[in-house]
Amino acid sequence: MNDKVLLAALAKLHAQAELPASQFTAAQRSALDRFARQTGAVRSQRQGRGENYRVVDPALFATHLSALSPDVDAGAAKQIPLRARLIARARDSKSGAHQHEHYYLLLKGVGEGVVWRESRRDIELPLSHVTFDFGAATLKVDANDAWATEDDLWLVENQALFDRTDWLPENTKATVAYYGGQLNGILLNWLGSRARAGQVIHFPDYDGTGLANFSRLHAMLGDACRFWLMPDWSEKLDCYGSTQLWRNTLRDFTSARQRLPEYLMPLTRQMLHTGRALEQESVWLCGVGR
Numbered sequence: 001m002n003d004k005v006l007l008a009a010l011a012k013l014h015a016q017a018e019l020p021a022s023q024f025t026a027a028q029r030s031a032l033d034r035f036a037r038q039t040g041a042v043r044s045q046r047q048g049r050g051e052n053y054r055v056v057d058p059a060l061f062a063t064h065l066s067a068l069s070p071d072v073d074a075g076a077a078k079q080i081p082l083r084a085r086l087i088a089r090a091r092d093s094k095s096g097a098h099q100h101e102h103y104y105l106l107l108k109g110v111g112e113g114v115v116w117r118e119s120r121r122d123i124e125l126p127l128s129h130v131t132f133d134f135g136a137a138t139l140k141v142d143a144n145d146a147w148a149t150e151d152d153l154w155l156v157e158n159q160a161l162f163d164r165t166d167w168l169p170e171n172t173k174a175t176v177a178y179y180g181g182q183l184n185g186i187l188l189n190w191l192g193s194r195a196r197a198g199q200v201i202h203f204p205d206y207d208g209t210g211l212a213n214f215s216r217l218h219a220m221l222g223d224a225c226r227f228w229l230m231p232d233w234s235e236k237l238d239c240y241g242s243t244q245l246w247r248n249t250l251r252d253f254t255s256a257r258q259r260l261p262e263y264l265m266p267l268t269r270q271m272l273h274t275g276r277a278l279e280q281e282s283v284w285l286c287g288v289g290r
Helices: 003-016 026-039 058-068 072-076 082-090 127-134 159-163 185-193 208-224 233-240 243-248 250-259 262-274 280-284
Strands: 018-020 042-047 050-055 103-110 116-118 123-125 137-141 152-156 174-178 200-203 225-227
Touching: 003 018, 003 026, 003 058, 026 042, 026 058, 103 127, 103 185, 127 137, 137 185, 159 174, 159 280, 185 208, 200 208, 208 225, 208 250, 208 262, 233 262, 243 250, 250 262
Parallel strands: 152 174, 152 200, 200 225
Antiparallel strands: 018 050, 042 050, 103 137, 103 174, 116 123
16 A cells, blocks of 8 residues: 555545545545555445545544654644655655755856846845855745846756856856756746846756756746757767767657757757767867867
8 A cells, every 4th residue: 555645545534534535536545445444444435426434433543644644734834844844744754745945046157247136125146256255156046036137047957067167158247057957846936937037048968857957947938048059069969979878868858859949959869860968068078089
């Protein structure tokens, strides 16, 4: 029996003691039926045209519920972090929608005069100065905030491109943000809630993961974002592309391919033809094929 499914069903009954079967998913009804047969703590009975589930042995029901959930009511304790509530409810911080409640975006200013402003609070982050003095800055982002910059925002997947920004086009004045592998849902919602930058430019690995992330970003922002194709990307893909990386991310590639804008078709066709994917760090490799 799937403990998570059963716990979800028992938690509903815990709150009401009796509920119509329509309040449960098919999987939850199946779990409740097995639970009823095995324990006798719950009973299903006809009610008009439908069916109800009812707790018939509260003490036995409570014993089984506590075995699954040390504190089933902890979900209502909004003053403690979500993952703590999930541990209390199901002994597992990843037992539900376990995304953290906040997201912290790591930023670096490239060029002089890059500034972020929060118009509602009339404050600003002089990112170029902070980068010069401290190396980077962090914003706690929320879809309801008003942080924005007039310059472009580059999103990079790997830390090496955040540490060294000499790969950027000459005379770039922009913000580079490091997101680490997967675009977080909170970050996507933040980017989509209002105009945050002159343009959002995404430079991920050229693999299934990178293309899937861009498809999510493009679905949110449309033409307000674009995918950056490094100089000589085709030659680099042929010379330095990885068959193993291609295989490891093929499922994401297949899923994302049809959702990408037309200008990425040459890239996806070559990846498909060669069976290779390319990592970001190849942007520094020169003299391809020598």
